Amino acid sequence: MSDNNHSGNWWIWKVFWILLGVTAFEVMLGILxxxxxxxxxxxxxxxxxxxxxxxxFIVLTLIKAxxxxxxxxxxxxxxKSLQWTILVxxxxxxxxxxxxxxTEAIHANLML
Amino acid sequence: xxDSLIQNDMNAPAWKGGDVPYxxxxxxxxxxxxxxxxxxxxxxxxAGYGFSRFKYQEKWPVPxxxxxxxxxxxxxxxxxxxxxxxxxxxxxxVTMVLAVNYGHKMQKxxxxxxxxxxxxxxxxxxSSQAWEWGHFIHGDKGAVELKNSEVVHIMEDNEIYxxxxxxxxxxxxxxxxxxxxxxxxxxxxxxxxxxxxxxxTFLDHASSVEYLENNAKKVLLxxxxxxxxxxxxxxxxxxxxxxGFHGFHVFSGVVLLIILLIxxxxxxxxxxxxxxxxxxxGLYWHFVDLVWVFVFTFFYLV
Numbered sequence: 001m002s003d004n005n006h007s008g009n010w011w012i013w014k015v016f017w018i019l020l021g022v023t024a025f026e027v028m029l030g031i032l033x034x035x036x037x038x039x040x041x042x043x044x045x046x047x048x049x050x051x052x053x054x055x056x057f058i059v060l061t062l063i064k065a066x067x068x069x070x071x072x073x074x075x076x077x078x079x080k081s082l083q084w085t086i087l088v089x090x091x092x093x094x095x096x097x098x099x100x101x102x103t104e105a106i107h108a109n110l111m112l
Numbered sequence: 113x114x115d116s117l118i119q120n121d122m123n124a125p126a127w128k129g130g131d132v133p134y135x136x137x138x139x140x141x142x143x144x145x146x147x148x149x150x151x152x153x154x155x156x157x158x159a160g161y162g163f164s165r166f167k168y169q170e171k172w173p174v175p176x177x178x179x180x181x182x183x184x185x186x187x188x189x190x191x192x193x194x195x196x197x198x199x200x201x202x203x204x205x206v207t208m209v210l211a212v213n214y215g216h217k218m219q220k221x222x223x224x225x226x227x228x229x230x231x232x233x234x235x236x237x238x239s240s241q242a243w244e245w246g247h248f249i250h251g252d253k254g255a256v257e258l259k260n261s262e263v264v265h266i267m268e269d270n271e272i273y274x275x276x277x278x279x280x281x282x283x284x285x286x287x288x289x290x291x292x293x294x295x296x297x298x299x300x301x302x303x304x305x306x307x308x309x310x311x312x313t314f315l316d317h318a319s320s321v322e323y324l325e326n327n328a329k330k331v332l333l334x335x336x337x338x339x340x341x342x343x344x345x346x347x348x349x350x351x352x353x354x355x356g357f358h359g360f361h362v363f364s365g366v367v368l369l370i371i372l373l374i375x376x377x378x379x380x381x382x383x384x385x386x387x388x389x390x391x392x393x394g395l396y397w398h399f400v401d402l403v404w405v406f407v408f409t410f411f412y413l414v
Contacts, residue, residue: 012206012210019202024195030413034190068402072398072401079135079136090152094155097155097159098155098162104163105163108166109166
């Protein structure tokens with residue numbers, strides 16, 4: 001996106017509605033889960049140790065995070081080199097941290 | 113994007129600060145670098161939460177059972193209040209990005225308007241968090257702590273039964289302590305009540321009475337750093353630590369925004385010729401919203 005596309009405010013409200021919609025969808029899924037209306041495979045079947053519903057929540061969260069960082073924080077308007085400088089440490093270190101710590105947690109659980 | 117903001121002399125030699133490879137000002141770059149480190153800090157907190165949750169998987173409280181109340185509403189409304197808090201923070205992010213936008217256009221009055229609304233949003237969020245903390249600390253229905261520090265709940269059918277109700281008082285009547293012997297006597301008289309163990313399995317009434325007689329240490333009301341009526345104590349510790357650290361970020365953000373607003377009204381940025389400071393504080397404010405998006409998912413939803 002270049003500055004030319006930023007003439008009005010419509011792009012701000014577009015992202016607002018996306019964030020609001022995704023959050024509302026998440027809350028709806030959460031409430032349906034509490035009330036037991038979700039199909040069993042979403043809640044009880046797991047993939048990589050997490051329920052499918054959790055994977056859905058993670059994907060939705062990353063979508064929201066992407067809109068906040070790229071549009072609200074204008075990272076999408078910065079130079080490519082700056083974008084990578086900011087994103088690469090997070091993309092490498094955070095999954096690495098989660099991988100070792102959660103793997104360790106499962107072993108710790110087995111030793112209880 | 114904001115070439116006019118970049119103070120460096122583009123014609124100077126590379127090692128004299130002439131190159132501006134990122135085409136962003138020093139202040140903005142430093143804010144981004146700070147935010148990278150803060151990202152890693154919060155990731156570590158959430159990873160730590162994940163560690164404890166996986167380790168004590170069987171004994172971990174279900175978040176939807178913990179955060180079920182809404183101010184002025186009776187009954188159970190899981191997730192509703194935290195959804196409102198999320199909405200407030202997203203809304204304040206929108207007002208912030210509008211302030212930044214009008215800053216680019218040098219429209220002082222609109223910057224003042226949207227900055228003020230952002231501050232209102234931040235204060236609303238902090239108030240909501242104070243309410244939620246208060247409610248969490250006071251506790252909901254109470255539980256029993258065992259001699260080995262585990263927490264068990266009193267159940268009627270599949271619902272947690274209020275300790276206050278069993279003792280015949282209201283939960284906001286000011287009771288902070290119940291006598292264990294009297295509690296056990298009342299429990300043994302109520303045939304429909306059972307104990308749910310910390311791993312969420314149920315005992316029948318007779319064995320519940322015997323179990324409490326042998327193992328109960330005290331009636332547990334509310335949550336703090338040492339004990340937690342909702343379940344494993346680490347859940348309360350992480351709750352206070354993560355939402356507290358995030359809340360402190362929001363508080364710092366509100367302070368920065370107030371300074372920013374005063375400077376805007378005083379015309380500081382008008383004289384400086386650009387509103388880059390609004391943009392830098394805006395980055396921080398959006399980051400706080402970003403962190404909340406993750407806290408919302410990993411603390412309240414999953």
